[in-house]
Amino acid sequence: MDEVCRAPSPTIVVPWRSDEDVMKLLSREWLVTNGLGGYASGSLMNVATRRYHGVFVPDLPSPRGRTIVVPRLDDEAEIGDTRVILSGAEHADGRLDSDLPRYLTEFRREWQTPTWQYAFHGRRLSKRIIMPYGQNSVYVEYRLEAGDPLRLRLRPFVTFRRPDAPLSEARQSPFPLTIVGGCYEVHLCDGVPAMKLCLRPEGGVFIADHTISTEISYRVDRDRGSPHVENLFSPGYFSIELEQDRSVAFVASMEPWEMLERGSDAVLSGERDRLQKWMSQWPGEKEEFELLLGLAADQFIVFPGSRREEQALAEASADVARTVMAGYHWFTDWGRDTMISLEGLTLSTNRHREARAILLTFARYIRDGLIPNLFPEGERTGLYHTVDATLWYFHALDRYYEVTNDRDTMVALYPALVQVMEHHVNGTRFGIGMDPRDGLMRSGADGHALTWMDAQVDGWIVTPRRGKPVEVQALWHNAVCLMGQWAEAAGDRPERWQGMAKQIEDSFNGRFWYEAGGYLYDVIDGESGDDASLRPNQVLTVSLRHPILNKDRWTQVLSVVRDKLLTPFGLRTLAPGHRDYKSMYFGDLRARDAAYHQGTVWAWLIGPYIDAWLKAGLDRVEARRLLDGFRAHLSEDGLGTISEIFDAEPPYAPRGCIAQAWSVAEVLRAYQKTKQQPEDA
Numbered sequence: 001m002d003e004v005c006r007a008p009s010p011t012i013v014v015p016w017r018s019d020e021d022v023m024k025l026l027s028r029e030w031l032v033t034n035g036l037g038g039y040a041s042g043s044l045m046n047v048a049t050r051r052y053h054g055v056f057v058p059d060l061p062s063p064r065g066r067t068i069v070v071p072r073l074d075d076e077a078e079i080g081d082t083r084v085i086l087s088g089a090e091h092a093d094g095r096l097d098s099d100l101p102r103y104l105t106e107f108r109r110e111w112q113t114p115t116w117q118y119a120f121h122g123r124r125l126s127k128r129i130i131m132p133y134g135q136n137s138v139y140v141e142y143r144l145e146a147g148d149p150l151r152l153r154l155r156p157f158v159t160f161r162r163p164d165a166p167l168s169e170a171r172q173s174p175f176p177l178t179i180v181g182g183c184y185e186v187h188l189c190d191g192v193p194a195m196k197l198c199l200r201p202e203g204g205v206f207i208a209d210h211t212i213s214t215e216i217s218y219r220v221d222r223d224r225g226s227p228h229v230e231n232l233f234s235p236g237y238f239s240i241e242l243e244q245d246r247s248v249a250f251v252a253s254m255e256p257w258e259m260l261e262r263g264s265d266a267v268l269s270g271e272r273d274r275l276q277k278w279m280s281q282w283p284g285e286k287e288e289f290e291l292l293l294g295l296a297a298d299q300f301i302v303f304p305g306s307r308r309e310e311q312a313l314a315e316a317s318a319d320v321a322r323t324v325m326a327g328y329h330w331f332t333d334w335g336r337d338t339m340i341s342l343e344g345l346t347l348s349t350n351r352h353r354e355a356r357a358i359l360l361t362f363a364r365y366i367r368d369g370l371i372p373n374l375f376p377e378g379e380r381t382g383l384y385h386t387v388d389a390t391l392w393y394f395h396a397l398d399r400y401y402e403v404t405n406d407r408d409t410m411v412a413l414y415p416a417l418v419q420v421m422e423h424h425v426n427g428t429r430f431g432i433g434m435d436p437r438d439g440l441m442r443s444g445a446d447g448h449a450l451t452w453m454d455a456q457v458d459g460w461i462v463t464p465r466r467g468k469p470v471e472v473q474a475l476w477h478n479a480v481c482l483m484g485q486w487a488e489a490a491g492d493r494p495e496r497w498q499g500m501a502k503q504i505e506d507s508f509n510g511r512f513w514y515e516a517g518g519y520l521y522d523v524i525d526g527e528s529g530d531d532a533s534l535r536p537n538q539v540l541t542v543s544l545r546h547p548i549l550n551k552d553r554w555t556q557v558l559s560v561v562r563d564k565l566l567t568p569f570g571l572r573t574l575a576p577g578h579r580d581y582k583s584m585y586f587g588d589l590r591a592r593d594a595a596y597h598q599g600t601v602w603a604w605l606i607g608p609y610i611d612a613w614l615k616a617g618l619d620r621v622e623a624r625r626l627l628d629g630f631r632a633h634l635s636e637d638g639l640g641t642i643s644e645i646f647d648a649e650p651p652y653a654p655r656g657c658i659a660q661a662w663s664v665a666e667v668l669r670a671y672q673k674t675k676q677q678p679e680d681a
Contacts, residue, residue: 009110009111010111010288010291010292010294010295011108011109011110011111012108012109012292012634012635012639012640013106013107013108014028014044014106014107014108014635014639015105015106016101016104016105016106016107018101018102018103018104020101022045022096022101024044025043025044025045025100025101025104025107026043026044026045026047026049026219027043027049027637028043028044028636028637028638028639029041029042029043029044029049029053029637029638029639029658030042030043030044030109030114030129030638030639031299031328031638031639031640031641031658031659032112032113032114032129032130032131032138033112033131033299033302033325033328034058034131034132034133034134034135034136034137035133035134035301035302035303036058036059036134036135036136036302036303037059037065037066037302037303037304037325037332038056038057038058038059038066038131038136039054039057039066039131039328039329040054040055040056040057040129040131040138041053041054041057041328041329042054042055044107044116044639045087045096045098045100045101046075046086046087046088046098046100046116047087047088047089047090047096047097047098048071048072048089048090048216048218049090049218049219049220050218050219050220050221050329051163051164051167051218051221051226051228051230052068052163052164052329052330053071053218053329054068054069054070054071054072054163055070055071055072055073055129055138055140055156055252056068056069056070056138056252057069057163058136058254059136059302060136060192060254062379062380063379064162064192065162065332065377065379066162066163066377067160067161067162067163068159068160068161068162068163069158069159069160069188069195069252069254070138070156070157070158070159070195070252071157071158071159071232072087072089072156072157072213072216072232073087073140073154073155073156073157073250074087074088074097074153074154074155074157074234074237075087075127075140075142075152075153075154075155076152076153076155077120077123077125077150077151077152077153078150078151078152078153079121079123079148079150079151082121084099084103084118084120084121085097085098085099085100086098086099086100086103086116086118086125086127087100089213089216089217089232090216090217090218090219091214091215091216091217092215092216092217092229093215100116100118102120103118103119103120104116104117104118105117105118105119107639109639109640110128111271111272111275111295112271112275112295112298112299112640113128113129113130113268113271114128114129114639115127115128116128121147122147122148123144123146123147123148123150124144124145124146124147125142125143125144125145125150126142126143126145127140127141127142128140128141128264128268129141130264130267130268130271132267132270132271133270133271133274134303135253135255135259136253136254136255137251137252137253137254137255137259137260138251138252138253139200139249139250139251139264139267139268140154140249140250140251141247141248141249141264141268142242142247142248142249142250143245143246143247144242144243144244144245144246144247145244145245146244147244148244149241149242149243149244150241150242151239151240151241151242152204152238152239152240152241152242152248153237153238153239154199154237154238154239154240154250155211155234155236155237155238156197156234156235156237156250156252157213157232157233157234158175158186158188158195158232158233158234158235159232159233160175160188160189162377163329163330164330164377166227167227167228167229167230168227168230173233174210174233174235175187175188175233175235177208177235177236178194179206179208182198182202183196183198183257184196184197184198184206185197186235192254193254195252195253195254196251196252196253196254196255196257196260197250197251197252198250198251198260199238199240199248199249199250199251200248200249200251200260200262200263200264201248201263203240203248204238204239204240204241204248205238205239205240206236206237206238206239207236207237207238207239208235208236209234209235209236209237210233210234210235210236211233211234212231212232212233212234213231213232213233213234214231215229215231216229216230216231216232217229223586224587224588224589224592225587225588225589226588226589238250247263247264247265249263249264275295275298278298278349278350278351279291279294279349281350282294282349282350283350289631289634289671290668290671290672292634292640293634293642293664293667293668293671294349294668295640296634296640296641296642296659296664297344297345297348297349297664297665297668298349299325299328299641299659300324300325300326300341300345300659300661300664300665301322301324301345301346301351301354301358302322302323302324302325302333303320303321303322303323304321304322304323304333304361304375320353320354320357321357321361322354322357322358322361323338323358323361323362323375324337324338324341324342324345324358324661325661326338326341326374326660326661326662327644327656327657327659327660327661328638328657328658328659329657329658330657331657331660332374332375332376332377333374333375334373334374334375334389335362335371335372335373335374335382335386335389335390335392335393336373336386336388336389336392336452337661337662338358338362338396338661339362339371339389339392339393339395339396340392340395340396340604340662340665340666341661341662341664341665341666342355342358342359342396342399342400342665343396343399343400343665343669344607344662344664344665344666344667344668344669345661345664345665345668346358347399347400347403348665348668348669348672349668352400352403352404352406355400355404356400356404356406356409359393359396359397359400359409359413360409360413362393363413363416365381365382366390366416366419366420367384368384368423368428368429369390369419369420369421369422369423369424369428370384370386370389370390370420370423370428370429370432371384371389371390371393372384372386372389373385373386373389384429384430385429385430385445385448385450386450386451387430387432387441387443387450387451387469387472388450388451388452388471388472388475390420390424391441391472391475391476391478391479392475393420394417394475394478394479394482394483395475395478395479395544395545397410397413397417397482398478398482398545407489410486410489410490411489411490414486414487414490414492417483417486418483418492421479421480421483421497424441424476425500429445430443430444430445430448430450431443431444431445431466432450434476435468435525438503438504438507438511439500439503439504439507440468440473440476440504440507440508440511441468441472441473441476442467442468442525443466443467443469443472444466444467444527447459447461448461449461449462449463449464449465450465450466451463451465451469451471451472451537452471453465453535453537453573453596453597454597455593455594455596455597456593457589457590457593457594458590460590460593462593462594462596462597462598463597463598464526464527465522465523465526465531466523466526466527467523467524467525467526467527467531468523468524468525468526469522469523469537470512470520470521470522470523470537470538470540470541471537471538471540471541473504473508473512473541473548474540474541474544474547474548474549475540475544476504477501477504477505477508477546477548478544478545478546478548480497480500480501480504481497481501481545481546482545482546483497484497484498484501501546504548505548508541508548508549509548509549509550511524512524512541513553514530514532516532517532517534517560518556518557518560519534519538519556519557519560519561520538520541520549520557522534522535522537522538533574533575533578533580534560534564534565534574534575534578535565535573535574535575536561536565536571536572536573536602536605536609538557538561539557539558539561539571539605539608539609539612540608541557542554542557542558542611542612542615542616543608543609543611543612543615547615554612554615554616555616555617558609558612558613558616561609564576566609566626567601567646567648567652568628568629568652569601569603569606569629569630569633569646569652569654570601570602570603570604570605570606570609570646570663571601571602571605571606571609572599572600572601572648573596573597573598573599573600573601573602574597574598574599576599576648578598578599580598580599581598581599581648582594582595582598582599582600582648583599583647583648583649584647584648584649584653585600585645585647585655585656586647586655596645599648600645600646600647600648600655601645601646601647601648601652602644602645602663603630603642603643603644603645603646603660603662603663603666603667604660604662604663604665604666605666606626606627606666606667606670607665607666607667607669607670608666609626610623610626610627610670610673610674611670611673614673614674620674620675620676621674623670623674624671624674624675627667627670627671627674629652630642630667633654636654637654637658638658638659641658641659641660641664642659642660642663642664642667643655643656643657643658643659643660643663644656644657644658644660644663645660
């Protein structure tokens, strides 16, 4: 399984032999999404290895949010008296209930569809999982491709908990089940539509057989020192005979019955058509690496399903509502992540309408000159404790405007942008505001970490950056320069912003240079004075449209970053040798947060780093080689996508979310940029 084959279409193929180490199946994960924030996900072993896994995890209306309702689907093939167990669970005593390693021949991710191929007792059986776009439904399809008939037994387990909720909160007693005319409905909670269960096409029988599966263990949570054992309830199982060249799909859905008439072939065909139509609109020839990244990008762009009122607001303006899920499985939509990701997820993939919708969605939530830092799971309103997310909004809008030349949207947003700037100049929440003495942006509030390095556990702010962080000044200067340009486009006077930009630039270059190290301070005027920790944040002083750093220092800064922070998967967040440097992100929550921004590699930083080096004159072919590590990574960890973070030292193990929006976005965007001719960049 060390060799990973690739088909000509956007497909990842993982061959399997029965004598291989099952850890290769347990450590790799698949992900399917539905464009609403919901998902299905698990290990290639078809055994849940983390509390976030589930066959069906819809995003329910506020205050529910993403909720696991079908954590597991046990599937068995019966051939006479022989039972072949194709999925199951891992128990607290270490037992694995599955024959899958003996009979699996191949796993593949075709487009976005995980597919397993089995061979046993003279038969070949395939299984694939599909979520219709824009529906809270899942189809698990089985097709007998060769051999005599067999009988399938499909047992869904049911729960009702948020993925991050304590496992003790999961209900283990029977959920009410209603059976009317072959329609099976599980009643999960008051105020929530009943979950529909059925087979498509109709057939077989449902056997009401209440079962509690006990002592289910999730190994990833165990290794993290978190609660990892729960019991699961099943109301019964479906039993159906399957003949050669026939298929049947188990369906679980929160939608009305009339939306479940289609078979799995029609659902899959609709998904392929949607993706092919979108990808055919990309300009130019696309390599397989780009197509795979494009498919990964699609999974993050969603309608904010749990905030239904957003659609009403959008429709009132003849528009649509869209947002970006920052990462699967646990992140919701974050302002900073969304704005950094916007260009790579939407503009690089010719999704201009979605880009505009995302910008307008966040503009509706501006409060006191700030866009939300994040929307908590299931909540209607955001939290605003961020100094940089709003400044990233200016960057995202600039990229959108340059690509689309959508002057109408720019002019419509201009009054709100002016108000944002006034709040930043005069001061707003969390101590965020311009220092009138030097024009630089300061921030800080007790109990809050306001930059992207925001790890906080048990009241401990791991990376305190109160004062004037380096990347905040770069973003602030860029936003002020952009306001000067946009003021002219809107018929306003640019002089104020032009003068302010000059003051900021002069102050920055007079204060931030750390002569002893030949790089930039990470923070000045902090609680402990000026912080000379070598971090990657200074890359933004070169990478943005309007660089704040004097050009004669670009190469020196980037050389230090290259020598101390660059890895095959992005940039370290702290240079080795620092007293707080951590080489591995592992252990319980406190240990992981202590490493989160203290050495751990972040993939998204490779985008600004490549931007900066191209500005400084690095060859494009050489720049593209910096992305080579991500090619193989698409077949590791989360299949077909890019992880959030990596360990700081070889072998650079992937950590954190298996699928992170800004990781995918920045790798895709940077790759496309390295393909452009200099005059097109």
